Amino acid sequence: MLQHRSIHPGRLRQWTLLTLLILSLILSACSGGQPATEALSGAWVGKLEGSDAFVGIASNGEEVMAYICDGQTITQWFNGQAIPDKLELTSGSAKLQAQLSVDTANGSITLADGQTYNFTADRAAGDAGLYRLEEQTNDESWISGWVVLNDGQLRGLRVSSKGTFETQSSLSTGAGRLDPDLKPY
Secondary structure, three states: OOOOOOOOOHHHHHHHHHHHHHHHHHHHHOOOOOOOOOOEEEEEEEEEEEOOEEEEEEOOOOEEEEEEEEOOOOOOEEEOOOOOOEEEEEOOOEEEEEEOOOOOOEEEOOOOOEEEEEEEEEEEEOOEEEEEEEEEEEEEEEEEEEEEOOOOOEEEEEEEEEOOOOOOOOOOOOEEEEEEOEEEO
């Protein structure tokens, strides 16, 4: 015959807490100790090591735009989907790869000519960020891009649909920093 034993309410509470703790530890171990994260949103700006080029990255948490520019001949736009804490973007045969955190982005850019540059970009503050302007004049389309660092340094180029490059040493009046929807405002 089975005997029925009652459990003291205090003991039941201890067992329940212990069970919850064990389940929590198991779930944490299965996820590598990190909760699933959403893609980061914000803007990061920095310098490409070993060059005069700057990099700007803007993400709304779903999409990402990035731009590199040296103000002379290097100009490359990238866009793609945002994924948690990393970027893998291509533009033609150029590649941008980066690890993102709230405060920094660390990565590399490989240009179409095969040159690779590493970079560290900081979270954009104040007027720093990634700027873009699209214009139509007569029979030419122009796309201008600027990266403004946190210390105010700027790199920019204006490129026409015919392949003409123009250095931009200051922001154009109509230029807008990319907003959370990745549109100039």
